[in-house]
Amino acid sequence: MRHSLSYTHADQVLLRDAVLDQCWDGLVVPGTLATYYFGGTGGFVLTLQKPYLLDPRTPLLQTIEFHRPAPKSSHLKLAEIHDPEVVGTWPDVEILRSHWEDGRWPDVVRRVLEFQTTYSTSATDKVDKYNNLLVQAGRQPMGSGPDPPLHLIPPYWAVSGRGDPWWALTRNAVAIALADHPGRIMPIVTLRSGASLSLFAELIDDLPDGCDGLYCWASDWNEADATDEDVDGWFGAISAGAQRGISVRNLYGGYLSVLMTAKGLAGINHGIGYSESRDSDRLSATGAPPTRYYFPALREFFSVPSAQPVIDHLPTEWSCDCDVCARVADEYGRPQVGRLSTQDLKRHFLISRHREFLRVDAGLAAELANLREVGQWVVDHERRFLPARHGERLLDWAAAVERP
Numbered sequence: 001m002r003h004s005l006s007y008t009h010a011d012q013v014l015l016r017d018a019v020l021d022q023c024w025d026g027l028v029v030p031g032t033l034a035t036y037y038f039g040g041t042g043g044f045v046l047t048l049q050k051p052y053l054l055d056p057r058t059p060l061l062q063t064i065e066f067h068r069p070a071p072k073s074s075h076l077k078l079a080e081i082h083d084p085e086v087v088g089t090w091p092d093v094e095i096l097r098s099h100w101e102d103g104r105w106p107d108v109v110r111r112v113l114e115f116q117t118t119y120s121t122s123a124t125d126k127v128d129k130y131n132n133l134l135v136q137a138g139r140q141p142m143g144s145g146p147d148p149p150l151h152l153i154p155p156y157w158a159v160s161g162r163g164d165p166w167w168a169l170t171r172n173a174v175a176i177a178l179a180d181h182p183g184r185i186m187p188i189v190t191l192r193s194g195a196s197l198s199l200f201a202e203l204i205d206d207l208p209d210g211c212d213g214l215y216c217w218a219s220d221w222n223e224a225d226a227t228d229e230d231v232d233g234w235f236g237a238i239s240a241g242a243q244r245g246i247s248v249r250n251l252y253g254g255y256l257s258v259l260m261t262a263k264g265l266a267g268i269n270h271g272i273g274y275s276e277s278r279d280s281d282r283l284s285a286t287g288a289p290p291t292r293y294y295f296p297a298l299r300e301f302f303s304v305p306s307a308q309p310v311i312d313h314l315p316t317e318w319s320c321d322c323d324v325c326a327r328v329a330d331e332y333g334r335p336q337v338g339r340l341s342t343q344d345l346k347r348h349f350l351i352s353r354h355r356e357f358l359r360v361d362a363g364l365a366a367e368l369a370n371l372r373e374v375g376q377w378v379v380d381h382e383r384r385f386l387p388a389r390h391g392e393r394l395l396d397w398a399a400a401v402e403r404p
Helices: 009-016 018-023 031-036 038-048 073-082 084-088 105-117 127-136 165-180 199-205 228-243 255-263 304-313 342-362 364-380 389-402
Strands: 003-006 026-030 052-055 188-191 213-218 247-250 267-270 292-295 300-303
Touching: 003 342, 009 018, 009 038, 009 342, 018 342, 026 031, 026 038, 031 038, 031 052, 031 073, 038 127, 073 084, 073 105, 105 165, 188 199, 199 213, 199 228, 213 228, 228 247, 228 255, 228 389, 255 267, 255 342, 255 364, 255 389, 292 304, 292 342, 300 304, 342 364, 364 389
Parallel strands: 003 026, 003 267, 026 052, 188 213, 213 247, 247 267
Antiparallel strands: 292 300
8 A cells, every 4th residue: 555545434435436546545444433333434445445454543542631522432432442441431531551551451452453353254234335336436346255454553552752651552562463463464653743753763673573564653743844854754764664674654644755755655645635644642633624725736735715816826837737627727727726626626636646656756856856946936936825935845845855
């Protein structure tokens, strides 16, 4: 899975779309959806015939400093998969780390993994329904039967480094999983908000032997604010992984991560039009994503009202010419964003992201040259609705990725 998507119910139509099939190659399914909407999520994911992973999202249960909102039913269901005892009191009473350290952790790990290993044979109540929907969408129905998850993800916590006691639990979960399911494990290594990304390499060095791939999650890290040190942190993680035969992917990434695939990053994951960044402390805060337009030349999202002045200001040749945008383009080829539906906006984004992968694969030097061209133009022609920082970000990305 080089370019995977975070699954949501709202995107089922797009994920079934055969025209978009080439734009992505796998799903990361949140544990809350896989557990609470067991049959519905299972029916869709199992019939789609795409590789998938089930993310336990254990940081949802982690002790944090601010008061949590009341848990949703899906949060409680996920907690019950980990440990049935916690649902009576959490989150009114936080689950202290000592709860997991009292000898129950190996059983927790095995319950979480058992949920994943049995998913393809147990979450099948609505398989026939979703097979029929696939056929209606012009796709081939499922063949011999549902496939299991591509890899298994042990429970994990957000940590501040190798000495963090939460890391001891995470590492132990990986060791248990590797012993029980050798060759099938894909850990998620998560840094707490504000932690230096250089710590990824330290944690990868400390993993038990037997992993050949993992996802890294830099909590609440936004690529738009990336520093040279952040990029060095990702390259350090890639290098540390390579030394141990471990491929490294970014669980929440965007265009900068696409660039880094040319430097050894094995893949990225994100939502369709959102979730290029996620705060592990706020997994319980969910809601509909904002309606945004992705501007390919600037490699960023704009709200629908603010997108049109930008499109009209930039050179016409930088306007998107995908099929979605072409349908609403004016006589100069500039798309009229206000005429795009929410589904159109997401479809346009998936096409744009796929094109980014193709361009980077065709040649990083040419892609970086284009970044510098666009970035410098924005700096030289800034306006109130398009400040110079939008161009400076592109210049900074190009410089950071181009460094040896």
